[in-house]
Amino acid sequence: MSLHLRRTNPHSLYDSVSEASAAVVIHRYSSSFGLASRLLGEPVRTQVRNIYALVRVADEIVDNPDPSLSTEARATMLDWLEDDARHALHAGWSGNLVVHAFARTAIAVGITDEIVAPFFASMRMDLDTTAHTPASFERYVYGSAEVVGLMCLRAFVAAPDAGADRAGAYDRLAPGARRLGAAFQKLNFVRDLADDHDVLRRDYFPGLDVDRFCDTDRDRILDDIDADLAAAAAVVPDLPASSRRAVHAAHATFDELARRLRVTPAARIRTTRVRVPAPVKLRIAAGAIREARA
Numbered sequence: 462m463s464l465h466l467r468r469t470n471p472h473s474l475y476d477s478v479s480e481a482s483a484a485v486v487i488h489r490y491s492s493s494f495g496l497a498s499r500l501l502g503e504p505v506r507t508q509v510r511n512i513y514a515l516v517r518v519a520d521e522i523v524d525n526p527d528p529s530l531s532t533e534a535r536a537t538m539l540d541w542l543e544d545d546a547r548h549a550l551h552a553g554w555s556g557n558l559v560v561h562a563f564a565r566t567a568i569a570v571g572i573t574d575e576i577v578a579p580f581f582a583s584m585r586m587d588l589d590t591t592a593h594t595p596a597s598f599e600r601y602v603y604g605s606a607e608v609v610g611l612m613c614l615r616a617f618v619a620a621p622d623a624g625a626d627r628a629g630a631y632d633r634l635a636p637g638a639r640r641l642g643a644a645f646q647k648l649n650f651v652r653d654l655a656d657d658h659d660v661l662r663r664d665y666f667p668g669l670d671v672d673r674f675c676d677t678d679r680d681r682i683l684d685d686i687d688a689d690l691a692a693a694a695a696v697v698p699d700l701p702a703s704s705r706r707a708v709h710a711a712h713a714t715f716d717e718l719a720r721r722l723r724v725t726p727a728a729r730i731r732t733t734r735v736r737v738p739a740p741v742k743l744r745i746a747a748g749a750i751r752e753a754r755a
Contacts, residue, residue, distance in 0.1 A: 475561070476561070476562075476565060478558060479511075479558040479559070479561040479562040479565070480507050480510070480511060480562045480565075482514070482558040482559060482562065483507075483510050483511045483513075483514035483515075483558075483559055483562040483563075484507075484510050484514075486513075486514040486517050486518065486559060487510050487513055487514055487517065490517050490521075491513070491517070494513060494711075496710075496742055496743070496746055497707050497708075497710045497711040497714065497746070498510055498513075498707060499707075499746075500706045500707035500710055500746060500749060500750065501703065501704055501707040502620065502622070502702070502703030502704070503703075504569075504620070505616050505617060505620050505703050505704050507566075508566040508569065508570060508616040508619075509613050509616055510562075511559075511562040511563050511565065511566040512563060512566060512567075512572075512609070512612045512613060512616065513609075514559045514562060514563065515542075515546065515559055515560060515562075515563040516580070516609055518542065518559050519539065519542060519580070519581065519584045520584070522535050522538045522539050522542065522584070523535055523539065523584050523587040523588055524587070524661065526660055526661065532588050532589070535588055536585070536588055539581065539584055539585060539588070542557075542560070542581075543577075543578075543581040545557055545560045546560050546563060546564070546577060546581075547574060547577070549561060549563070549564035550564055550567055550568065550572075550573070550574060550577070552564075553565070553568055566616065567612075569619065570615040570616045570619040571615050571619065571627070572612050572615050576608040576611050576612060577608075577612075579600075579603060579604035579608050580604050580605065580608050580609065581604075582600075582604050583600070583601045583602075583603070583604030583605035584604075584605065586600075586601050586604075587661075587663065590663070591662055591663055591664065592663075592664045592667075593664070593665055593666070593667050594667055595667045597667075598665065598666070598667050601665070602642075602643050602646050602647070603639075603643075605646060606642035606643055606645060606646035607638075607639040607640075607642040607643055608642070609642055610638035610639055610641050610642030610643075611635060611638055611639065611642075613638065613704075614631060614634055614635060614638040615631065616704075617634075617700055617701055617703070617704040617708075618630040618631050618634070618701070620701050620703040620704065621703070622701050622702055622703050623701040623703070624701075633696075633699070634696050634699060634700065636692070636696075637692060637693045637695060637696030637697070638693075638696075640689040640690075640692040640693045641689070641690075641693035641708070641711075641712065643689050644686050644689035644690045644693060644715060644719075645711075645715055647682065647685065647686045647689070648686055648715055648718055648719060648722070650665045650666065651679070651682060651683070651686075651722055651730065652718065652722065652730070652734050652735050652736075653734065654671060654674065654730055654731060655731060655732055655733070655734070656734070658671040658672075666682060669682075671731070674727050674728075674730065674731045675727050676726065676727045678727060679722065679723070679725075679727045679730060680723070683719055683722060683723050686719055687719060690712065690715065690716055690719065693712060694712060697709050697712060706749040706750060706752065707749070709749045709752065710745055710746045710748075710749035713745045713748070713749065714737055714742055714745050717737050717741060717745065718735070718736075718737050721735055721737065722735055
């Protein structure tokens with residue numbers, strides 16, 4: 462049987478193991494995302510974990526600081542991962558459990574190479590770009606974060622409670638999904654400023670002299686992030702119930718991080734990773750549940 466024939470058989474043991482593997486990746490790598498994802502209704506919860514697990518594996522290829530992994534080796538591994546993902550989008554199968562889980566979700570909800578290719582293009586930029594121009598920064602944020610928001614949105618609007626007009630809902634909500642992804646990514650750049658610059662040798666914000674990072678720089682960047690968060694917040698109420706409270710919790714968590722960064726001296730941000738404490742994350746998640754029930 463040709464591997465290029467898309468599978469049609471029902472959920473198998475291999476499918477279950479692949480999805481369990483994706484869940485382990487998310488649980489071990491991201492406590493914030495793992496907590497928010499628990500608020501998603503099924504099947505969206507599993508689908509979003511499947512999406513983020515592939516993203517996490519690609520991130521690990523380019524971000525792992527192990528000096529024994531050369532740039533050439535990382536580029537080859539990333540090429541293999543992208544080729545496998547592209548093939549699995551057509552065949553419905555992969556020998557890589559995380560790619561297999563991603564492909565199952567992509568086929569089910571309508572994720573195509575149109576938004577998968579820009580993601581891998583941005584990951585590839587991390588291998589050879591140490592300082593961004595405004596144009597390369599825009600391309601990078603789109604591919605590394607905004608398209609991930611669009612992938613998740615595909616799962617949101619394909620949920621059983623989302624209504625029949627998938628295409629219309631996607632078009633209406635896509636700008637907000639992109640802005641939310643952009644906000645999350647830029648916030649990560651701010652709080653990871655030290656590691657990105659000192660360990661990975663990357664400067665993401667165009668024109669920013671990290672060694673002279675000051676409160677004015679901090680506020681300028683956070684003003685832009687706050688605008689993204691505000692635009693995203695405007696569409697959260699229009700999401701299906703199966704995803705609304707989880708997205709609200711994620712948005713509120715990053716809004717809290719933005720507020721904490723705003724009152725943290727730039728000199729401290731330059732050397733210390735600012736976090737939202739676990740009890741605060743739990744309080745935010747509880748608030749999202751209460752709001753959904755109201």
